[in-house]
Amino acid sequence: AQSVAQPEDQVNVAEGNPLTVKCTYSVSGNPYLFWYVQYPNRGLQFLLKYITGDNLVKGSYGFEAEFNKSQTSFHLKKPSALVSDSALYFCAVYILTGGGNKLTFGTGTQLKVEL
């Protein structure tokens, strides 16, 4: 089955330290991968995407993600975490179905950045 997985329910990091939120994928064909962030009681905000080209993708708010085809991973990273980065993060991939393309989300990772 085609899917994405986020192996960590929660990640804790101290402010100023680098952060990584992990995502692995399983798709047939070329993967189109996305990261979204959700703050409490809000909708999802698009952070970045990998379609093709450079394996290091830069996105909003200083976030970046590294596409690794051999490890089927697309981990989200930030060199220096802020308390305001604390939120729920979702990795997602498009899957082609009979009705067209459908965005499938991972289970989410709660990021907590502490002072």
Next chain:
Amino acid sequence: DTEVTQTPKHLVMGMTNKKSLKCEQHMGHRAMYWYKQKAKKPPELMFVYSYEKLSINESVPSRFSPECPNSSLLNLHLHALQPEDSALYLCASSQDQRNSFYEQYFGPGTRLTVT
């Protein structure tokens, strides 16, 4: 303008009521989506409209009825809901559902409570 708006922000309804959720975007997007999200869980796709035609229905119960009056508007009509339907309902749009590389833009959601 990358905004998707949703009304109302909050809705409380009884099991015998009829109500509607509304979504609007003015980005010229031709794909619009309805998702249901429970707390701390990923969004679950309900419906997709592509060029104002229903392209995906994820086997959603008939008490939920979508409508796409034009390319900018998306409605979700609710009737005879159950308490387990209480959730955050998210609307999203993207440039075109036929291609997998367009990100989706999400609205802030409607918090629905069924009593």
